[in-house]
Amino acid sequence: MSSATIGIGDPRSLLGAWDFTRGIVDHRAGSDYVATGRAVFEPFGETIRWHESGLLQRDGGEHPVMRTLLLRPAAVEGYWTVEFDDGRPFHDWMLGTPLLHECGADTYRGHVTLVDAEAWSIDWNVNGPVKDYVLTTTYRRPRMHDRAIA
Numbered sequence: 001m002s003s004a005t006i007g008i009g010d011p012r013s014l015l016g017a018w019d020f021t022r023g024i025v026d027h028r029a030g031s032d033y034v035a036t037g038r039a040v041f042e043p044f045g046e047t048i049r050w051h052e053s054g055l056l057q058r059d060g061g062e063h064p065v066m067r068t069l070l071l072r073p074a075a076v077e078g079y080w081t082v083e084f085d086d087g088r089p090f091h092d093w094m095l096g097t098p099l100l101h102e103c104g105a106d107t108y109r110g111h112v113t114l115v116d117a118e119a120w121s122i123d124w125n126v127n128g129p130v131k132d133y134v135l136t137t138t139y140r141r142p143r144m145h146d147r148a149i150a
Contacts, residue, residue: 011048011071011080011093014041014120018139020052027132033058035065039139047072050082099124106131115140 022035037054048071055062068085071093080093091099091110099110099122106128113121119140126133 009078009094009096011041012043014139015043015048016041017142019142020054020137020139022054022135022137025134027134031058037065038142041071044070103128103131105129 018039018041020035020037020039024033024035026033033056035054035056037052039050039052042049042051050069050071051066052068053064053066056065069090070083070085070087072081072083073079074081074092078094082090082093084090091101091108093099093112099108099112101108101110103126106126108124108126110122110124113123115121115138119138121136121138123137124135126135
C-alpha cells in the first residue's frame, strides 16, 4: 500500500503491519513507561482485526503485552466502532471526532491524529478514582527490510 493512501478516517487504509511506540505517563505512580511492538490490521469479514504484541519496559524489566481489537463499520456511513475482542464496546472511530470510553468510574478521552504520510497516533487522557494517566501511541509503517517480519 502506498503511503499516500493512508487515511485514518477509513480503517481499511490501515491494513497491514505497523510498528508502535506507546508512552504512558502514570500520574498516580509518578512513573513513565514505554511499550514497543507490532500492530497488524487484517480483514476479518466486514470487520478489521487489530492485533498488537510487544514489550513494556517497566520497573527495570521487560513484560510482554498484547491485545486484540475489532473495527466494525457502524450503522452511520463513514463511522466505525472499536470493540474489544470479546465484543464489549470500546469507542467510536471517526476522524476529527473525540473518542470517549467509560471504564467503570474512570473516563478515557482521546483522539486519533494523522502524524505524517507514514504515521498516525492515538492519544488518551484517562482520569477517575482508579486511573490517572496519559497514553500516547504512535503507529508507523515498518521500514522495507522490517516488513517481511510481520
